[in-house]
Amino acid sequence: MHRILLGALQKTGRVIFEYLRRVLDRGFGPELNPMNHLGALTIYFFWIVTVSGIWLFLFFKTSVSGAYQSVEYLTHQQWYLGGVMRSLHRYASDGAIITLALHMIREFSFDRYRGNRWFSWITGIPLLWMVIPLGITGYWLVWDQLGWYVALTSAELLDWLPIFSDSMARNFLSADVLSNRFFTLMAFVHLIGLPLFLVFGIWLHVLRINGPRINPPRALMAGSLAAMTLLSFVYPALSQGEVDMTQVPQSLGLDWYYLLVYPLVKAWSPAWVWGLLFGVSLWLFMAPWLPPQRSKSAAMVDLDNCNGCARCSDDCPFGAITMMERSDGLAYEKEAVVDPSLCLSCGLCVGSCPTATPFRRHTALLPGIDMPDLSAAALRETILKVSQGLSGNHRILVFGCEGQKQTAKLKSRLNDKATATVDIICVAQLPPAFLDFILNRDLADGVVLAGCGGGECLYRFGELWTSLRVERQRDPRLRKRVDTQKIALTWQDPWSGLSDVSSVVAALRKSLPETPAAGHVTDENISLPPVRGTSWKLPLTLTAYALFVIFVGWFSVWPRHQLLKQNQAMVSLSFSHAGHRVGDCRKLSQEELNKLPPNMRKIDDCPRERLPVRIIFRLNGKILYEVSRPPTGLWSDGESNIYQRMVIPAGKQKLFIGMIDSNREQGFDYSFEQELDFLPGQHIVVEFNNTLQSFVLIGGSS
């Protein structure tokens, strides 16, 4: 069941991503296609955020009154620089969430998160945990009405966790409690703490990858920065009004990229939101093993055929091969060592191994490194067998990647008397010497390498290494004596249509000479897939950038989150009060006192535990809130915290609050009743003053 669901999810993702990628390909081309640089773009956006953040920090004042004013100064007085920096700071953060989410979903959809890739998946999750609070604390620091909302809701969330014994949310209910020091703390978390962890986390995340792409191509960097700068001028990020804790804004523009779950805190409860976050995180953490990937055998080194040339280690996309001190006493310095826990069994190393030549017919074909599941020798056998079944003047062998199951499709579509398809793990598994072997030993007249294109190579470098080897730009180079006119490379969308392969095969067949002439050097022309029309390249690219920034800008404030309806106001109960002790003190007898150490002798023996504090809050006689709050503290001897935010209708309302701190059955120990005329949006805080032993209203104007 889970497997079917997983399959369906991945399939849906692939269809969407394939579509997106193909559309973007027309504008950007495969090299610049943003879909192939999502991770790098996320890191790049983080750098934009860092640079713009430094500028903001220069002018930011970490105090209750200074924070808002300093951001307003940047936004309005210094709009041309500080305002743009502020907008870039926001929009790049939002953009990072988009690319990060796409990056994650893409790796999931294309099944690049299980097996030996678990490490990169798992180390990505904490990055999410760091990025989201980074954004949240950022909105907090601005200390506008959104900042207030973020502070209150965050505090309500955190208060649910059994970390603080005092209520944190209370700090954000009335202005005189909030201290400047709190802003210093927030600034520390936002400016130093989280970013530092994030940089470390990114390093860890790409640790296991050979040659990770940390930076997107320059054109993409320039393009996205330009687009976001334009957005910053056209639609600058603004604050949402100064905080007045006696007034609740009717609605706020929420940045849904970071604050998606915040409305749920009020709509559900902090517990459910934590449950949701925890559940999602748990699933993300366990995903690589739900279910695990079918295990494949790792590459194996045959020391007798390895002289330590290190080509495999250079070509391994996953850093699974390291060159170590020679262990077998032969006169070589190094040997290749495969770490099976890093190896993804792609076979790119075999394609790079100089000893993987099929011209070893009388001695065993044992390359220095080989794939147990599909050895070079077995591959040669298959080629020999398949080629025997071919007839005609234009026999063509097609090599397709098995990883994507595309060869099954290819076979049914292409195989005929003169065409045969051979499965290999990845086209880059095929050493170039095999092409020489096939074409010059007359096993076929043409070869098509049908790999997974457009950055969808399951093994990152399959397309690149194959092209470079055939173009004789990377070792092992294709021999010059091999006629490249007889070779066609085609890069296909692995998960969908493969119709291009048929046309590539047909085109190659057409271009082959009537009577095949063997083994002479010709020019360097290599058949590459047909270039797509370029006339609407630019408009498409511009549209893509425009859509991206509109998307970024839109969800950074829209749709607005409604806090109160037109005719509503808010009451908050917020105070601490200690209940009575559970029992009376008892006088100890002399005998009992004697048993105690002299320094601990006390006449009274008082129980430490306190009673819960019970509260009833009524509006016009109707109970709106009723609770029994237990005492805090490890020994249940602390004060009870009462905190509740309630939306009420505006207009004349009769408030009643009663509190019981003893074990009385009837009546209240303290109560308070008053009729108030609530203005729409008015916010009144009901506190209990423990010195005066009475309830007080804050923010009331009656």
Place this chain on the structure above:
Amino acid sequence: MTLIKWQASFSLGIPSVDHEHRELIGAINTVYDSMINNADPAIIESCLEDIYADVSSHFALEERHMREAGYGEYEAHKEEHEELLDQIRNMMDLFEENPDSGRIILQQELSDWFSVHFSTFDARLHDKLGDHH
């Protein structure tokens, strides 16, 4: 009869490369001998094929050392390697097509092949990298 003899001046001072040079000289001498002695074409073929594999990996290793040492004439030397590998493949196909005439042509080419590379390219590399014995 021996086609090529190992000479101390061949040494590059890199044990692995020198070791492979020695082995290659041995293999080339063997195939040369079997050609002179009219051995079974299949044996000669297999010797040539093994030489091709060995030379391929030998060049890979030598190139590695050259790159690591920052050898200035790397590109030229690398081109020479590629050329030599093409030549071996040509010899293999030549022999495969016609063992009798191939045998005669090969005897000449084989000695040229190795000695030219050694006397020119590896000698220069030797000046750069080698311990002068």
